[in-house]
Amino acid sequence: MPEHTNNPSNAPIDELPSEGQLYDLIFLMNSTVWGRRLTYIDIENWLSNFQSDVFDIAYERRMALLLLANFVYYNEDEVRHLCRQMYRNFIHESLLKSSLTEDPSMAVKSILGKTQFGELGPPGKSGSVILYYFRHENALQESNIFNTANPIPDHVDTIVYIDDVTVSGDQARTFLLDENDNLLIQDKHIKILTLIATKEATHDLGSIGIQVTSCIDLDDRSKCFSANSSIFHYFPNHLDNCRQFATIYGLKANPADPLGHSNGQYSFGFFYNVPDNTLPIFWSQHAGWKPVMPRYISNAVGGTQNEIGPYI
Amino acid sequence: MKSDHTFSNPFSDSNANGMDSSKILEYWCDPFPLRQAQQVTESDIYRDITPMFFLGGRGTGKTMFLRYWSYEVQRERALSEIQSKSSNELVMMQYLREMGGIGLYLRIDGPALRSFEKKGVEQDQWDAIFAHFFELQICKRYVEMIIDLTDRDQISFERVATSFVPEMAKCLASPNSGIDSIRAILDRIECEIAVISEFRANIAFSDVRFSPSKAFGSQDLSFGVVRIIKRTLSEYFGDMNFVILIDEYENFNAQQQRMVNTLVKFAKPGITFRIGMRLEGFRSFETTSPKEFIKEGRDYRKIVFETHLTRNKMYSQFLIDVAKKRLESVTELKDKGYVDISKILGKKEDLEEEASELLRNKEDTTKHFRLLKLAQLDIPIENVKGIISNSDRPLLEMLNILWVLRGKSPDVTREAMCDYLNGKHSELAIKYKRDYVDKYKLSLMFLLASVYQKNKQYYSFNTFCFLSSGIVGNFIGLCRKSFEYACFYDPDMLWDQGVIPKELQNKAVHDVANTERQMIKRIQFHGDYIYHLAENLGNIFTKYHRDPFIRYPETNQFSIDKLSISNPIIRDALSAAEEWSIIQKKDMLQQTAPGMPKREIYTLNRILAPIFGITYRTRGGYSEMFDPADMDDLMMKDAAIPKMKLERRRTRNASGSDRNTNKTNTEERIFSTGEAKLQGRFDLGLD
Numbered sequence A: 001m002p003e004h005t006n007n008p009s010n011a012p013i014d015e016l017p018s019e020g021q022l023y024d025l026i027f028l029m030n031s032t033v034w035g036r037r038l039t040y041i042d043i044e045n046w047l048s049n050f051q052s053d054v055f056d057i058a059y060e061r062r063m064a065l066l067l068l069a070n071f072v073y074y075n076e077d078e079v080r081h082l083c084r085q086m087y088r089n090f091i092h093e094s095l096l097k098s099s100l101t102e103d104p105s106m107a108v109k110s111i112l113g114k115t116q117f118g119e120l121g122p123p124g125k126s127g128s129v130i131l132y133y134f135r136h137e138n139a140l141q142e143s144n145i146f147n148t149a150n151p152i153p154d155h156v157d158t159i160v161y162i163d164d165v166t167v168s169g170d171q172a173r174t175f176l177l178d179e180n181d182n183l184l185i186q187d188k189h190i191k192i193l194t195l196i197a198t199k200e201a202t203h204d205l206g207s208i209g210i211q212v213t214s215c216i217d218l219d220d221r222s223k224c225f226s227a228n229s230s231i232f233h234y235f236p237n238h239l240d241n242c243r244q245f246a247t248i249y250g251l252k253a254n255p256a257d258p259l260g261h262s263n264g265q266y267s268f269g270f271f272y273n274v275p276d277n278t279l280p281i282f283w284s285q286h287a288g289w290k291p292v293m294p295r296y297i298s299n300a301v302g303g304t305q306n307e308i309g310p311y312i
Numbered sequence B: 001m002k003s004d005h006t007f008s009n010p011f012s013d014s015n016a017n018g019m020d021s022s023k024i025l026e027y028w029c030d031p032f033p034l035r036q037a038q039q040v041t042e043s044d045i046y047r048d049i050t051p052m053f054f055l056g057g058r059g060t061g062k063t064m065f066l067r068y069w070s071y072e073v074q075r076e077r078a079l080s081e082i083q084s085k086s087s088n089e090l091v092m093m094q095y096l097r098e099m100g101g102i103g104l105y106l107r108i109d110g111p112a113l114r115s116f117e118k119k120g121v122e123q124d125q126w127d128a129i130f131a132h133f134f135e136l137q138i139c140k141r142y143v144e145m146i147i148d149l150t151d152r153d154q155i156s157f158e159r160v161a162t163s164f165v166p167e168m169a170k171c172l173a174s175p176n177s178g179i180d181s182i183r184a185i186l187d188r189i190e191c192e193i194a195v196i197s198e199f200r201a202n203i204a205f206s207d208v209r210f211s212p213s214k215a216f217g218s219q220d221l222s223f224g225v226v227r228i229i230k231r232t233l234s235e236y237f238g239d240m241n242f243v244i245l246i247d248e249y250e251n252f253n254a255q256q257q258r259m260v261n262t263l264v265k266f267a268k269p270g271i272t273f274r275i276g277m278r279l280e281g282f283r284s285f286e287t288t289s290p291k292e293f294i295k296e297g298r299d300y301r302k303i304v305f306e307t308h309l310t311r312n313k314m315y316s317q318f319l320i321d322v323a324k325k326r327l328e329s330v331t332e333l334k335d336k337g338y339v340d341i342s343k344i345l346g347k348k349e350d351l352e353e354e355a356s357e358l359l360r361n362k363e364d365t366t367k368h369f370r371l372l373k374l375a376q377l378d379i380p381i382e383n384v385k386g387i388i389s390n391s392d393r394p395l396l397e398m399l400n401i402l403w404v405l406r407g408k409s410p411d412v413t414r415e416a417m418c419d420y421l422n423g424k425h426s427e428l429a430i431k432y433k434r435d436y437v438d439k440y441k442l443s444l445m446f447l448l449a450s451v452y453q454k455n456k457q458y459y460s461f462n463t464f465c466f467l468s469s470g471i472v473g474n475f476i477g478l479c480r481k482s483f484e485y486a487c488f489y490d491p492d493m494l495w496d497q498g499v500i501p502k503e504l505q506n507k508a509v510h511d512v513a514n515t516e517r518q519m520i521k522r523i524q525f526h527g528d529y530i531y532h533l534a535e536n537l538g539n540i541f542t543k544y545h546r547d548p549f550i551r552y553p554e555t556n557q558f559s560i561d562k563l564s565i566s567n568p569i570i571r572d573a574l575s576a577a578e579e580w581s582i583i584q585k586k587d588m589l590q591q592t593a594p595g596m597p598k599r600e601i602y603t604l605n606r607i608l609a610p611i612f613g614i615t616y617r618t619r620g621g622y623s624e625m626f627d628p629a630d631m632d633d634l635m636m637k638d639a640a641i642p643k644m645k646l647e648r649r650r651t652r653n654a655s656g657s658d659r660n661t662n663k664t665n666t667e668e669r670i671f672s673t674g675e676a677k678l679q680g681r682f683d684l685g686l687d
Helices: A019-032 A040-047 A057-069 A076-096 A104-113 A126-137 A170-181 A199-207 A236-253 B021-027 B032-038 B042-047 B062-068 B071-084 B092-099 B110-114 B123-151 B157-172 B182-202 B224-232 B254-265 B305-311 B315-328 B331-336 B341-345 B351-359 B367-374 B381-388 B394-405 B410-421 B427-451 B461-467 B472-489 B491-497 B502-521 B527-545 B568-579 B606-612 B628-636
Strands: A072-074 A115-119 A158-166 A189-198 A211-218 A268-270 B052-055 B101-107 B241-247 B271-277 B301-304 B557-559 B583-585 B601-604 B649-652 B658-661
Touching: A019 A040, A019 A057, A019 B472, A040 A057, A057 A236, A072 A076, A076 A104, A076 A126, A076 A158, A076 A189, A076 A211, A104 A115, A115 A126, A126 A158, A158 A170, A170 A199, A189 A199, A199 A211, B021 B062, B021 B071, B021 B315, B042 B101, B042 B241, B052 B062, B052 B305, B062 B071, B062 B101, B062 B241, B062 B271, B071 B092, B071 B101, B071 B123, B092 B101, B101 B123, B123 B157, B123 B182, B123 B224, B123 B254, B157 B182, B157 B224, B254 B271, B301 B305, B315 B331, B315 B341, B315 B461, B315 B472, B341 B461, B341 B472, B351 B394, B351 B427, B367 B381, B367 B394, B367 B427, B381 B394, B381 B410, B394 B410, B394 B427, B410 B427, B427 B527, B461 B472, B461 B502, B461 B606, B472 B491, B472 B502, B502 B527, B502 B606, B527 B568, B527 B583, B527 B601, B527 B606, B527 B628, B568 B583, B568 B628, B601 B606
Parallel strands: A072 A268, A115 A158, A158 A189, A189 A211, B052 B271, B052 B301, B101 B241, B241 B271
Antiparallel strands: B557 B601, B583 B601, B649 B658
């Protein structure tokens, strides 16, 4: 007989993959993509957060492992690859606007001559990390990098801001308005290149004339608890329970935004950090919460930090 | 939250193709002690002029072996020895000369070889183009070697420029071709190779013509350049052999092999061949000359890696050495002294402990006594149980059950056990010990695990040696996975005690076994047939392992007369199964059972054993004897039916009288629930 839990929808737990199967999957991800970042003990430490506040402990562990098994982790190689892809996308879009009769290599040279790239956001945040990889991967010269200490040369007509993620577009909008107020980028074409963007952010920023180009578009399927969530495609009976589970524990982990900044509900992170739109149960260190993918906060006091973490 | 104890997996590099020369040298372990039986010594590799073919399955170390003898690796070896002796003399060339030869490694991948076929070009023309290509490839390696030695001041630049280059220029092109330096020679060769590549790429799309600036036939360069080297640079190479090392020969098609076979047969003084290939990798023994073929013993020596690794007693020491090199390459492990894989994995499995663990925390720890229902007993089972039980030693209980099933009285069985445990030398005790220690212990463990619906665990260095089936790559794969699991599940145990728990080893073993099983389907030719064969063989052997009477202990062999198979597809599929080491042929004919004639015996590769819950070793004794019709079934159907009638038995009752018995419906209901039968785990030979 299938095992039942005290969950309201009475969804049988054995519809979900077993703990062993989920661990096998996580082990595989960990050893191939996550750079052996986690050990069994790390995961068990994280699972110890879930103490049957919502459902039976076995069901809670199963849901937590299901979410973790679906966590999308971008390692350094993938970030480098995405930086190359981001550059190619930018060049491609720019070339589409150039004359068909122009020699493509000359056109690229011309585009780069009129473009400077800078990080989106204050120095030391994730935009700086991505700009670093972006410059290295695409062999950009120093003259192509936007430096607020120096005036922008007259021949530069396009400023391209680089960042890892834009979900709501709010932070980008605020930052760019500040930059504009500081007369830094007036009369220039402004573009944003990101590894990941939502359609909403692309649309909203587009409405104020800022073109967003990204490598990965997030939609409803990427949100853990949307009706179209890819995680629950095969387990629809458990979606509501899991949302309830993540919300209640999310309130412990991050009371202000239990499902992530702007109700993000995402489950992805990068080797250097995890965005705050991701479910806080993964990353929070608030009030004794034990994270599995810790988020490094720029003003963090104590906690685990890696070599670049403190600067993000 | 990274664990404090992290280090790179010492077994992560497993493919010699992807290793650079220094890695080859670092990981090299001397395999010659293993091959004493074939009388191959290290000096033979360069000095014995007889060509040699090295046969072995995927992962047996052929590429590692051939690459080790290449100029690039021997150069590293020489440099490292020179460095260790702090000698500044010009000794690298001297070192190479002392070795007696120089190896030139050539590996042409399958797709490249297959591109010399079809596309509207006559096969004769392709054969000529391939010969041209092959000659240029060999020539390129000669010239690269000369350039390297010149750059390292090991041979005179002037001598090369004034003697070797003009001769080579004449050989490669017309005298006024403008080739005036060794690098120009290399450029010319590379240009000619590029012409071939371009032709192969374009021929499928357009009616291009193949027009090299000069065409080369077989032997023109492979033998011709050696003549030039020996003539013009005799002071360096006069007494040295040039050893052409060809890898993955099984990828050459029949005609391509004929061409190389011709070179092998007619090799000139100072040139010889060392060729690596899969078992069954010969497409042809013929040469390009009518009625000429290469013959083992006369034209070449055959050295089989796989079987010798399996049979040789030094195999386990070789694996310890292989592992040690890798473990030492990780500073953290070396510093802690964790460089002995047999200690990390544990030398041997402890079956007694495993059996006790299996029953620990079980509600019913006497389930195995239900096997007694198969015996014809004159007294109630509960009474028998009381007589033969030994709750601390479940495996002894299993042997006692076996004895009773085979007709020994419970009292005699108990007496034998007690005598054995008390160290008496009674006849009974000796027989009991022989049965337990020498014959059935492992079989009893398999049977016990089956009764409790558990898989027998596969762990320990000894088990890994057996599971690897003579294929070093399998052993490295097992270690790699074990380390991966240890780093994830229990890094502290590995770090603090230098041990990988047996549960993790067992998990790793199953992972590797499943990967190998999945790989079978991907075998390009006959993969589906071979997969069926492996599945059916495995399932047949499983049934033997679950026979409560253990009439054919640890059966995992079969025999088939390959020549009797008339269906060419089945015959080819069987050869392919052997080529891919899914089945392994024993190198001597053996009896399939006592009193039976000798036949060729095959075993299922033991790396697959964990999938079927069967033995990891080869005990011999009984082999399933298949005919061609059986082979059809095994490759095309679900046909896991043992040849021997396991459901009938001859036993004696407790009072000692013989009787024949057939199974009955009552006997089938050994277990109180139908669950076990439902899952197909308790065949008990009664279905």
